[in-house]
Every structure is written in C-alpha cells, then in structure tokens.
Amino acid sequence: MRANRTLEIGTGFFVLLGFAALFFLTTQLPSNGLKVGGAQGGFRVTAQFDNIGDLKSGAPVALAGVTIGEVTGIGIDPKSYRALVTMRIDSKYNQIPDDSDASINTQGLLGGQYVALGAGGSETYLKDGSQIQFTQPAFVLENLINKLFSSFASKPAESGQGGAAPSGSGASSSSSNGKAGPH
Amino acid sequence: MTDSVPQAARPRGGARPSILLGGVARAGGIALFALRLVAACGPAFARPALIVHQIYNAGARSLVIIMLSGLFTGMVLGLQGAYLLARFGSENLLGVAAALSLLRELGPVLTSLLFAGRAGTALTSEIGLMRATDQLTAIEMMAVDPMRYVAAPRFLGGFIAMPLLAAIFNVIGLFGAQLIGVWERGIDPAAFWSQMQSSVVLRDASEGIIKSLVFGFVVTLIAVYEGYHSEPTAEGVGLATTRTVVTASWLTLLLDYMVTAAFM
Numbered sequence: 001m002r003a004n005r006t007l008e009i010g011t012g013f014f015v016l017l018g019f020a021a022l023f024f025l026t027t028q029l030p031s032n033g034l035k036v037g038g039a040q041g042g043f044r045v046t047a048q049f050d051n052i053g054d055l056k057s058g059a060p061v062a063l064a065g066v067t068i069g070e071v072t073g074i075g076i077d078p079k080s081y082r083a084l085v086t087m088r089i090d091s092k093y094n095q096i097p098d099d100s101d102a103s104i105n106t107q108g109l110l111g112g113q114y115v116a117l118g119a120g121g122s123e124t125y126l127k128d129g130s131q132i133q134f135t136q137p138a139f140v141l142e143n144l145i146n147k148l149f150s151s152f153a154s155k156p157a158e159s160g161q162g163g164a165a166p167s168g169s170g171a172s173s174s175s176s177n178g179k180a181g182p183h
Numbered sequence: 184m185t186d187s188v189p190q191a192a193r194p195r196g197g198a199r200p201s202i203l204l205g206g207v208a209r210a211g212g213i214a215l216f217a218l219r220l221v222a223a224c225g226p227a228f229a230r231p232a233l234i235v236h237q238i239y240n241a242g243a244r245s246l247v248i249i250m251l252s253g254l255f256t257g258m259v260l261g262l263q264g265a266y267l268l269a270r271f272g273s274e275n276l277l278g279v280a281a282a283l284s285l286l287r288e289l290g291p292v293l294t295s296l297l298f299a300g301r302a303g304t305a306l307t308s309e310i311g312l313m314r315a316t317d318q319l320t321a322i323e324m325m326a327v328d329p330m331r332y333v334a335a336p337r338f339l340g341g342f343i344a345m346p347l348l349a350a351i352f353n354v355i356g357l358f359g360a361q362l363i364g365v366w367e368r369g370i371d372p373a374a375f376w377s378q379m380q381s382s383v384v385l386r387d388a389s390e391g392i393i394k395s396l397v398f399g400f401v402v403t404l405i406a407v408y409e410g411y412h413s414e415p416t417a418e419g420v421g422l423a424t425t426r427t428v429v430t431a432s433w434l435t436l437l438l439d440y441m442v443t444a445a446f447m
Contacts, residue, residue, distance in 0.1 A: 007239050018344075025286065028380075030383045056377075070373060
C-alpha cells in the first residue's frame with residue numbers, strides 16, 4: 001500500500017510538471033499565445049507616435065541604454081489616429097523628468113525595436129498615467145531605401161540616359177554601376 | 184488474439200532468404216503489431232492503475248536524465264549561440280535562437296533518443312524476460328490477453344510520458360540558455376525574453392509537440408514489439424534490447440526529417 005502511494009505521488013508529480021511545461025510552451029512563450037499575469041510593480045506612462053514601425057508588446061524601454069521597463073500595450077488613439085504605446089516603468093526609476101522625449105530605435109542591425117527615452121530638464125517627474133509629449137517615430141528602413149532608389153533613378157534621367165540603368169539593378173550591382181559612372 | 188505464442192517460437196535466424204525480404208517482413212510485422220496494439224488500447228483503459236504504473240516507470244523515472252540533459256543542452260546552446268551571434272552584433276537574439284532550436288528540433292529529438300535508451304530498453308528487456316520465463320504464456324492460460332494486460336498499458340504509458348518529458352526538456356533547456364546568456368555573457372534578460380516572446384509563434388511550439396507525439400508512438404511501439412517478439416533466451420533478450428535502441432534511434436531521425444519537411 002505504501003509503495004502504491006509513492007508511485008501515485010511520483011506519477012502525479014511528473015504529470016503535473018509535464019503539463020506545466022506544456023502550458024508554458026504553448027501559452028506564455030509564443031507571441032500569439034494567451035498571456036496570463038505579468039502585472040509587476042511599476043507605473044504606466046503613455047506616448048503617441050506617428051509610426052511605431054516594428055515595435056511589439058514586451059519590447060524593452062531604455063533610458064541611456066539601460067532597460068528600465070517594457071512596452072505593455074500598443075493601440076491607436078481614436079482621436080488623433082496616432083499609435084498609442086503604453087509602457088510600464090519600474091518603480092525605482094521614479095525620477096524621470098516629465099518633459100523627456102521618447103523615440104523608437106533598433107537594437108543592432110537585426111535586432112528588434114525598443115523605446116528609448118531621453119531625459120529632459122524638468123523639475124517634475126513622470127508618474128502613473130502621465131503622457132510623454134515629445135516623440136520621434138520609428139526609423140523605417142524601407143522608406144529610406146525607397147528615397148535612395150528614387151534619387152538614384154532621377155539622376156540618370158537628368159543626364160539623359162535614364163533607360164540605361166533601371167533603379168533596382170543600378171543600385172544592387174555596384175560593379176556595373178562603377179563602369180557606367182564615367183560615361 | 185492467440186497468435187502471440189507461435190510468433191516467438193518461429194525461428195528467427197533459420198533459412199533467411201535475403202536481408203531485404205527480412206526487412207520488409209519486419210516492417211510488416213511491426214505494422215500489424217501496431218494495429219493489434221492500438222486495438223488493445225481501448226480495453227486497457229478499463230485498468231487505469233496499470234497505465235499509471237507505466238507512466239511512472241517510463242516518465243517519472245526518466246525525469247533526472249531528461250532534466251540534466253536539457254539543462255546542459257540549453258547551456259551549450261547559450262554558449263554557442265552567444266559566440267555565433269556576437270559576430271553579427273546581435274547577441275540579443277540569443278533567446279530566439281535557443282527557443283527555436285529547442286522547441287522545433289533539439290527538445291523532441293534528444294528526448295526521444297534518451298527516452299529510447301532509458302525507458303525503451305527497460306520496456307524491451309522487461310517484456311522479453313516475461314516472454315523468456317513463460318509469464319506471457321501463463322497470463323494467456325488464465326484467459327487474460329497479454330496484449331491488453333501487458334503490452335497496451337506499457338505502450339500507453341510511454342506514449343503519454345514522452346510529450347511531457349519533451350516539454351520539460353524544453354523548459355529546462357531555455358532556463359539553461361538564459362543562465363549562460365544572462366550571467367555569463369551579460370545579455371539583458373528583458374531583451375532575451377521579449378525577443379523570444381515576440382519571435383516564437385504557436386506553430387513553433389505545436390511542431391515540437393507533434394514531433395514528440397510521433398516519436399513517443401514510434402519509440403514505445405518498437406520497444407514493446409521487440410520485447411514481445413524477442414527470442415526466449417538470455418541472448419535473445421539482449422539482442423532485442425539492442426535492436427530497440429538502434430531501430431528507435433534511426434526511426435526518430437528519419438521521422439524528424441519527414442515531420443519537419445511537412446511543417447515547412
């Protein structure tokens with residue numbers, strides 16, 4: 001009887017552990033899974049951006065490169081039609097000037113995007129529910145490449161050989177571009 | 184249901200026509216055995232205590248080796264991943280790299296190989312010894328079907344335990360990767376987890392779970408089959424145990440490729 005009891009406890013322990021692991025892997029880990037909990041200490045501030053680019057919920061919020069919180073929600077402000085980003089900032093960083101600015105930056109070349117705060121000079125500090133007024137939209141690489149391509153495409157057209165170099169191949173293969181340049 | 188005894192008595196190494204034909208016959212034997220086993224699983228649920236006992240044997244007693252292997256696999260992933268990603272200046276992606284390799288590939292495959300070595304061999308030698316000491320025949324003499332009473336509960340126990348073991352391996356592995364990434368390489372833990380959570384989708388997790396179900400089915404099936412059909416000698420049981428590990432391992436890797444290709 002006693003051996004049976006240990007067997008049942010052992011099996012129960014194993015099965016519970018296994019299902020807890022399955023639960024974690026399917027709900028907590030994936031971005032499109034169900035999230036529970038996550039309401040840690042700290043205070044919430046919001047900021048409106050013209051364009052948040054690739055920013056995702058859970059991305060870090062950094063001040064001078066040090067992570068001080070995370071993005072908890074992304075939505076649209078119904079009046080201004082701008083992106084409304086909600087952030088949770090650890091309660092120990094409660095002396096951030098309320099005229100600080102927020103911008104969306106990229107971690108490394110391939111990394112995800114995060115919110116970078118730049119400290120202002122005000123005497124009053126950000127507190128729960130306050131909104132960051134000065135924001136800078138995400139740096140969207142595609143827009144920059146588009147601008148670069150269109151400036152490439154317009155230059156040959158001015159010098160009268162627009163048909164020779166289509167904008168795509170002219171920019172992608174630098175060797176042929178170098179040959180075409182001296183003409 | 185009474186054809187289980189003559190199969191064991193059939194000479195294995197007698198007049199063997201060719202290796203190829205032998206392989207085909209073995210594949211057919213395993214497939215037919217799988218059908219009988221699945222048919223016996225329904226009645227086996229009438230005795231849940233037997234299944235619980237086998238979950239304990241196959242799952243709970245494999246926990247230590249699975250957790251240790253998971254921890255060290257994750258730690259190696261942390262070291263190797265950080266070394267590789269640092270060359271491209273994207274060490275923050277370590278969490279993604281570790282999670283995707285563990286969930287999609289390493290977790291199910293390594294768990295299956297370890298499971299074949301730890302639980303599969305135990306199953307084969309146990310059933311093989313029951314065969315060698317005529318216990319299966321004795322059970323049959325008592326008008327109890329050994330497929331229902333011996334084979335099916337062991338099969339179900341292994342089949343249920345394997346996905347749970349793989350999930351535990353994954354979680355411990357992620358913890359190991361974080362241990363190295365955050366403590367040793369100084370990666371920001373918030374970036375580690377947020378990058379991971381934003382890049383891993385449910386499909387990645389479900390691929391790993393489907394893999395572990397497939398591997399659990401195949402490895403346990405092979406282990407029960409080999410034990411059930413082992414020659415009733417000491418040498419026969421030993422050979423059957425070896426065959427379990429060899430067949431289950433290469434089938435795991437073959438099926439891994441097929442399931443991965445199906446998910447692409």
